[in-house]
Amino acid sequence: MNLQKWTSDTNSGILHLRSPPLSTLLFLIGFPLVVAVILISARGMAARSVVVVFAAIVIAAAALSLVLPRAAFMEASIALPMESIEKGVFVLELALAAFIFYLGIRHTRHFVSLLALLQAGLAVTTQVLYGRTVTVATPLAADKFSLIMAVIVGVVGSLIAVYSVGYMKAYHEHHREFPDRRPLFFFLQFIFLAAMFGIFFSNSLSLLLFFWEVTTLCSFLLIGYNGSTESRAKAYLALTYNLLGGLSFAGAILYLSATTGVVEMDRLVSMQRDLALIPAALLAFAGMTKSAQLPFSSWLLGAMVAPTPVSALLHSSTMVKAGVYLVLRLAPLLRGTLAGTMVALIGGITFLVASLIAISQSDAKRVLAWSTIANLGLIVLCGGIGTYEALWAGILLIIFHAVTKALLFLCVGTYEQKTNTRDIESMTGLIVTMPKLSIMIQVGIAGMFLAPFGMLVSKWAVLRAIVDSNPLLVVFVVFGSSATLFFWVKWMGKLIQVTEVRPADEKGIATRQWIALSTLAALTIALVGFYPVISSQLIEPYVRSLYGMVTTISQGNLIIMSIMLGLVALFPVTFFIYRRKVRVVDAYLGGGNVDSSTRFQGAAGEVKTMEMRNYYLEKIFGERRLLVIGSIACVAVIFVMFGVAL
Amino acid sequence: MSAGETILVALIAIIAAPLVGGLLSGIDRKLSARMQSRWGPPLLQPFYDVAKLFQKETIVVRRSQNFYVYFFFAFMVFTTGLFFTGSDLLLTIFALTLAGIFLVLAAYKASSPYSFLGAERELLLMMAYEPMVLLTAVGMYLVTRSFIVVDVARSSVLLIQTLPGIFVGFVFILLFKLRKSPFDLSVSHHAHQEIVRGLTTEFTGPTLALIEIAHWYETAVVLGIVALFFAAVPWLAAVATAAVFFFLILVDNVFARVKWQLALGSAWIVALALGVGNILVVYFIR
């Protein structure tokens, strides 16, 4: 990558906040809310499915319209009655806190109630002490970064919603022991989408916090969806960690209101660094809990008990992205500071440890969960470094990861539905038994780490960002990414390894699911070709507006990567040119084959069957041990982070 | 370099690299034989082997297994072209990794126990040497401020002076990459190994020949990276590369194969101690 430094012509002082018209932003927040209400009151699943699909299309289209070349962009205006909105939001926040408080008491999770109480307390203190003095100029605005996130939520989120219609139907057919609360499910899904748009479009920090906590609540309710004791326990774990983050967030707002009175994101980011370090640390902490960084990763693992669309939507593609979104927003503040280095360290340790742990997991969803945590760690690393290169890499990572991970989760969910297992070992020979699905999984896996797919490009960018700022962090990236190589390829290998030819059976998978899966697969591939466009139109302007400089990939390297992509693309073509003239023979088994590649003549004349199982290396990369080590390390780093911020 | 020049250099590299690699392979076998008090095969033996293999029948276990090998070969050629036209070092490494992954996938596809074991071990080995390889690129960048091979090659800094740790670490993992004892766990040139031929067990004839030729390409590329450490003094680069190659053959003949735990652990410790250590030193000196 050649660095191309441009200086922008904006003042380095106050940012002119340019944003799409407020109406569009409000539509994206409000429309899903309306849809949610319709969904919970509608009668019958058929009607509900129609509404979901229709709403998904509208939301995706609306989000995309924001980034079209001729999309309207103007100075963000304040055409809202801010006072009443603020008061309304405050009341809603208290209601939220009260609800959580009540839940905590009801299920004897007193710590949760305590957290809710504390957070409410902070909110009240802020409002009482500084409610009149601190004003918000632009509560809602969307710069290019927000738009990128909005498109991700709009497109990926909608696809997942479409998928979940077919999925949840089969889910309840298979699991008659769980109560059918699908109205609530879809209601929460769209509330969540609304809240996500709210997070990305909020410039006011308290507004952001409100939407943030709404997503926490949605996550809690959705994890506990099936009503079993186990899922409730996991839901409370998630709630606890997320509330911790929310508490930190509220603390940041209180601090900011007390000291500088700056409670808006755009102004916060352009503040003087030494004034903003404490709130930055607090907000980074909030982001890290939401993004399941060590030591808070167990909630994401626990969340895997939820139905697959929940895992895909909340816990890989969108909600956890809110956490890293926040950290990336803080990048200009964290750059070059010790606190920022600590944040980067947490991200790095998380990336390394999570990647190592993923090696020992044979449950596909757990592999995906740990991989998600690892990639979020990488993004946090970028945020902590905070240079323009790092920011560029981080945003790119978000885009690619959201799409690819959603694809993988949905594929695994479909697989689990068909076969009732999530074990990777059971996926042997999937290329023959479920060809379409296995190809999509392979596309997803390739998208996660293979050149020239997007994640590789992003990792490349991260490496460059690190060597230009803090080379020691490179340790985490090089060791972590070699670990990812191992567990992805061994999964991929399992899919194509065929020891006995069984008939293909992909029946019983809803059309809607196929539509979602194929669209995501196509997107994964398309992104590889189109990311330069995304970069130049969306990412680079944003980065440039903050730093006055951008980084991009040189023309030469783009050509090289296109050639690589072209070569890789030839591969599927080869499946159509099968040479009939090769001689097919069984595998070498020392000559003892018994009419197959896996059965052989054993010692006493009995026929034995060979089984081939991947290495999981639990003794070395076992979850428990590594988790403890990583958590201790990160806790220490967190203390240092707060210490140096103070 | 203009586009035309680039293509010309790439073509020359793509034609010359396997010839050089094959010759080096022949030297390897001859030297090993001499170290074992034998005469050994003629220097051109690898070429005879490959020529013979092209005339053998193709046998497969799964019909699509050879396609992975073709892509392994294609990307190995591509990587060679990439490196010798002086392009981005990181990109070269990623392309090399991609090629290696295709070979592993081919072995998985072959669906045989031995090739499967070879594939798992190969993945372990890739995990083992990947950090050091990346650290090499990072180290070179820190000293020359560029990832571009041409820039590194033209740099007036004698890299070995500032990157001795990384150099030693890289030579250490060359034992992995060139499939030399004690780290030839997944596929070996030696007569027997406990998993038959490992990765290449189920490949015959022309496909096996392609795998061998791809290995020649790889040899050329990694020795090219070794030469980069001495690029500032060309004659020294030639001598040092030859010395490293001889050293690798010597180690190959002296050591027995180790288990994967030791292979993985030692590679990572070397990467950490020598690679990261060297980077620390370079970083703090600047």
Next chain:
Amino acid sequence: MGMRAFKRSPWVLHYDASSCNGCDIEVVASLTPLYDVERLGVINTGNPKHADIFLVTGSVNAQNVKVLRTLYEQMPEPRVVVAVGICATSGCVFRECYNVMGGVDTVLPVDLYVPGCAARPESIIDGIVQAIGLLEKKRRYMRTMRGRMEEIVVGPATAIDAPEILALQKIVYQNEAEMYDDWTLTPLKQTLEEMRNDFADKVFIKAVVGGKIIGSVRGWMEGETAHLGRLIVHPYFWQRGLGTKLVTAIEARFPQAKRFETFTGQKSRHTMEPYQRLGYLPTRQEKVSEHRDRIYFSKEREAE
């Protein structure tokens, strides 16, 4: 370069059938510095798929019959079999033992015999060198045929083809003779005159590639039953579905037949498989000579 390459790079698969290891030690000794066969380019691969020369020591017993066949099948063409040591050649003093079936040639077409007990490394190396020559010969034959696999034409044969089919018959039945240790098989003894007479009352189908006949089968009607027999395919073209093609072609020549019958030797797997694949089921087995049984197969024509 091509032809010389085999001379320079013979890769060996060394298998111990039931040897006392004496010959094995001598084979391995050839690799040691004293003899150093690697200077001839010989590599002892442990993998049939990489090997050109199949070195077998020790005699054949019931346990390793299948292994030998499997390993041989897994070797890519061109390949030669070298029986090393007198046990592999004929079974030697153990030949009459209850467990021993004989030398390697009871199972595989052996190209070269290296006698000795134990065979000396010099003999073994000499054997390998001669085997290399055989490899080249086979390679040359393969080459003329290889590129023309698509051009195999299956069609009716006439009396003009009699000499060629007879020659092919003799080659293929060599294998059978060795398998059953019966050199009196009728197909081997048939004269050209008799062959020409056969053409008068039987239907012949031939498979041709590059102008050479490489496969054939014959059939004749008896009442409502069509009898098929003498299904022969040149060994180089085994395992390509040619047998099935030939049988299908000749079945089509008897549209009025309600039943098809044929017989094969009990060990003749390559002849049995095409029939079995086409739905023929064994009906009876009768002993014809000391080592040879005949298994009769038949198939009812499916209702239209």
